[in-house]
Amino acid sequence: MKKLSKYPVFLFLYCAAALFILYYCKNEKPQPVYEDLGSVKQEIIKTNSAFEKQINELINLVSEDADEKILQEKFQEIRKTYKKMEWAVEYFLPHSARFINGAALPEIEMDEHTEIEPEGLQVLEEMFYPYEKENKDEVIRFLKKLINKSNTIATNFQVITVSKNQVFDAVRQEVFRISSLGISGFDTPVSGTFLQEIPYSLGGVQQTLQQISTEQSKNKALKAIVAEISSAIAVLKKNTDKNTFDYAGFIPDHLNKIAALLPEFKNQEQIPDVEVTTALNKDAATFFAKNAFNPNAFTPGKEFAYSDEKVGLGRQLFNDKILSNNNNRNCASCHIPEKAFTDGLAKSMSLENAELARNAPSLNYAGFQHGQFWDMRKDDLEGQSADVISNKEEMHGDLNVILAKINQDKKYQQAFQKIYHSQKTEVWQLQNVLASYIRSLAAFNSDFDEYMRGNKSAMTANQKRGFNLFVGKAQCAICHFVPLFNGTVPPTFKKTEQEVLGVAVNGDNKVFDRDLGRGKFHETVATLQHSFKTPTLRNINKTAPYMHNGGYKTLKEVMNFYNKGGGKGFGFTIENQTLSDAPLHLTDKEIDDIIDFMKALDDR
Structure with missing residues (x-):
């Protein structure tokens, strides 16, 4: 679909129409028919018209060599206007949105x-x-590209059908987007103006809910939502300094409250769900709720659906040496529960007791990412389990031999038959039960989770300061996204990111690590060389040593690396480093507070 950006607008219209047909026809359940919400579409078109006008004004200012401050002010106006319609563009035109406000x-x-x-x-x-006049032509070129995207928005919203349940779903996603990407400054990494922009995103949410509301909610849920949004905006207007803003107070006291009121609005308006599988369960009040996430959104297909029976069988096999060639090793040999399913070694050991190439990653929360292993060479946990079992250095197992053993074991045979209703166990079923067990290793019961659910005593004062630094000054949350704290991008959680950090062989930061990471499989793609998956920070306190090579012994060493600006900060030449090389200027006390906060991510 991304290739469509190269083709004329009519292809966008064709794909938009096709997507909506598939959206409804793929389900057996008859979908409720809503009248097309023309007023909502007209408001989007109106906002987009202002967006285009402001872009043209900025082109003129650039052409006239206006002062840098004036250019920045006009650019901020453009961003704020986009934020008003972000909820709609991101939901209905996600591929266009990627080229409007995606990462640089x-x-x-x-x-x-x-x-x-x-x-x-x-x-x-x-x-x-900063603005440099010698880049004038390039700036104008990119502004004109932005006008093309604005035209795509206008053309699409003139022809597509926008129904009430879709609009509600889109608005709900926007609240979660604000609570993760928006509040971290993900899309303003240079200017840091995100706290000034959030009121415009919230304003777009409020206006849209008011447009689709009826008397059923106006004096109930809608009234409460409007009050909460007003309260949130008042707080944002008091302090727009990203380094001193109280994120630890703002998210539970304001954003979570807005999110929690949306299901009430939905019920009062009698809005049915959009019938598609999503990472966030439809009834989750916030994405900090205990059962907010749906593991089935990360499986290869319906037959791989998560179940307690699969988890139980997968647990048995995970701890059974039947999976290795000589029955002398199981999965738990390198993924120890007490160590958050790592092995505590810098690099795992082979069957011959030789050091392997990389550190064993935690399996906790591994189910909530698209890309397994440090180099993301497998898309899902099913593929990951087969790769490890058959690896001659790790378990040296043969899946067909293992199946023969399982099919000769009455207990295993009966268990597989009960789950899959087949006479003989198949390879994909073995992979699926192991993957299901790993998907169960996400407790979401840390002190941080309790705090976000309303228990204000669950985190210490130091940990709250640490979280504020984590989101603000240290900018950790623009890569380790709340609430999973990995690289799976909210609020749709359809993509997991990789980063190039410029990691050294150890915490001395004197020798660059030459491991190509994901780049090994994409030799002609410069940006992927030395790139690695962004892992979760949940249970990070239990998983030392750190990084893909296990070269960093403590979290203090890791934080010092980031504080300096990654590999570039230590003098390594890394053209494609995605981590900002600007020093964070964190004090020792601030680093200690961030580490203390990360301890609050330990499951109990």
């Missing part, structure tokens, strides 16, 4: 091993902060 990194076509030039607001932000 090339879009990668994995199958073709090619890169597509980044564009949009984040690319322009880097050009305006």
Whole structure:
């Protein structure tokens, strides 16, 4: 779909129409028919018209060599206008949204091993902060590309049907987007103006809910939502300094309350669910709720659906040496529960007791990512389990031999038959039960989770300061996204990111680690060389040593590496480093507070 950005607008219209047909026809359940919400579409078109007008005004200012401050002010106006309609563009035109406000990194076509030039607001932000007149032509070129995307928005919203349940779903996603990407400054990494923009995102949410509401909710849930949004905006207007803002107070006291009121609005308006499988359960009040996440959104297909029976059988096999060639090793040999399913070694040991290439990653929360292993060479946990079992250095097992053993074991045979209703166990079923067990290793019961659910005493004062630094000054949350704290991007959680950090062989930071990571499988893609998956920080206190090579013994060493600006900060030449090389200027006390906060991510 990303390739469509190269083609004329009519292809966008064709794909939009096709997507909506598939959206409804793929389900057996008859979908409720809603009248097309023309007023909502007209408001989007109106906002987009203002967006385009402001872009043209900025082009004129750039052409006239206006002062940098004036250019930055006009650019901020453009961003704020986009934020008003962000909920709609991100939901109905996600591929266009990627090129309007996506990260200033090339879009990668994995199958073709090619890169597509980044564009949009984040690319322009880097050009305006600071602005250099010699880049005038490039700035105008990217602004004109942005106008093309604005035209795509206008054309699409004139023809697509927008129904009430879709609009509600889109608005709900926007609240979660604000609570994760928005509040971390993910899309303003240079200017840091995100706290000034959130009121416009919230304003778009409020206006849209008011448009689709009836008398059923106006004096009930809607009234409460409007009050909470007003309260949140008042707090945001008092302090827009990202380094001193109280994120630890704002998220539970305001954003979570807005999110929790949305199900009430939905019930009062009698809005049915949009019938698609999503990472966030439809009834989750916030994404900090105990059962907010749906593991089935991360499985290869319906037959791989998660169940307690599969988890139980997978647990038995995970701890059974039947999976290895000589019955002398099981999965738990390298993934120890007490160590958050790592082994505590810098690098895992082979069957011959030789050091392997990388550190054993935690299996906790591994089910909530698209890309397994440090180099993301497998898409899902099913593929991951087969790779490990058959690896001659790790378990040296043969899946067909293992199946023969299982089919000769009456207890295992009966268990598989009960779950899959087949006479003979198949390879995919073995993979699926192991993957199901790993998907169960996400407790979401840390002190941080309790705090976000309303228990204000669950975190200490130091940990709250640490969280504020984590989100604000240290910018950790723009890669380790709340609430999973990994690289799976909220609020749709359909993509897991990798980063190039410039990691050294150890915490001395004197020798660059030459491991190509994901780049090994995409040799012609420059941006992927030395890139590695962004892992979860949940239970990070239990999983030392750190990084893909296990070279960093303590969290203090890790934080010092980030504080300096990653590999570039230590003098390594890494053209494609995605981590900002700007020093964070964290004090020792601030680093200690961040580490203390990360301890609050330990499951109980």
